[in-house]
Amino acid sequence: MSDATAPADTSTAAWKDAVFAALKGTGVTQVNYVPDAGHARLISLAEADPEITTVVLTTEEEGVAASAGAWLGGARAVLLMQSSGVGNCINMLSLVEACRFPMLMLVTMRGEWAEFNPWQVPMSRATETVLAAMGVRVVRVERAEEAAEVVSAAADLAYGSEQAVAVLFAQRLIGRKVWK
């Protein structure tokens, strides 16, 4: 496969719109995010939606706390980040387990497939381990056609059973980052 035929990681794609629709369908009204190119479509859809409040974060752990606060007030939040941001969340995830807060995280993976930047690799390798160590259930999305269903099920698990769930979007699904 050449870079010319691979999808760019900022691309619009039907599955990204379907993921947004799935979030809307489960009642999510707060979208807290550290930007990632793989989430760009989702972020722009959220910012354009009058029923959704978006919060741009300076670091991912802020979003763990904000999502907990949303639930204290009866709102459902989702936290968007790339895999490098998972490491920033570790201690803040204590809040989730100690209070049994629901937590829904959508994580775009870097460092695992056709990665050009070696600095992305260590946290990529540690992402699932770190989340599991802090009590977060991890589900991966490898294929576009399953993305919306997995997100919908993860949201129902998080908010129906007050669980912490992270959906990891494979780097292969998101597409190669364009370096030129």
Next chain:
Amino acid sequence: MSATVMQRRPAVRALLTDRPADLLVIAGLGTPAYDLFDAGDHDGNFYLWGAMGGAAMVGLGLALARPANPVLVLTGDGEALMGLGALATIGARKPSNLSIAVLDNGHFGETGMQRSHTSLGTDLTAVAAACGFAWTATAATVEEARALAPRLADRSGPALIRLVVGAEPLPKTLPPRDGAYLKTRFRAKLGLSPA
């Protein structure tokens, strides 16, 4: 300048003078949680026992979810410094119903009274103002803290209130530390049912 330094607990009680029934309060770990509990437990109080740096962001998520309720975050200088980025995030979002009150004794009181950055140059009101907070205030006396109490519910935020307090150790008054209980109790006050 006042001759005597304000103590933490009178400062918190003064800020909560005539506490509005719909005021929701998030307390950061350590002395802010003890001081809030000492001022009177309340179903609308949520006490953190960990997650240092997170109190202001719990407050932001809550303030956005409950725009009709005034929300107060009571934290310390140590936690505010650890979560300094949260001030930028709040300043970007500008919720008018959110106030952050920082008990600033210039020290890490839980860990041996090491000096914090607010003793070494950081001015948290200046940081908040630079981040776009609607207003900031400093109270160094109980009277000044009491004068700010009505502003917690006037929807003029986001606000950062710096309460300049002494660093003397006080007996700990410990709120419940079962987080699931505190969460469920808080949500029940808002008419939200358990899962």
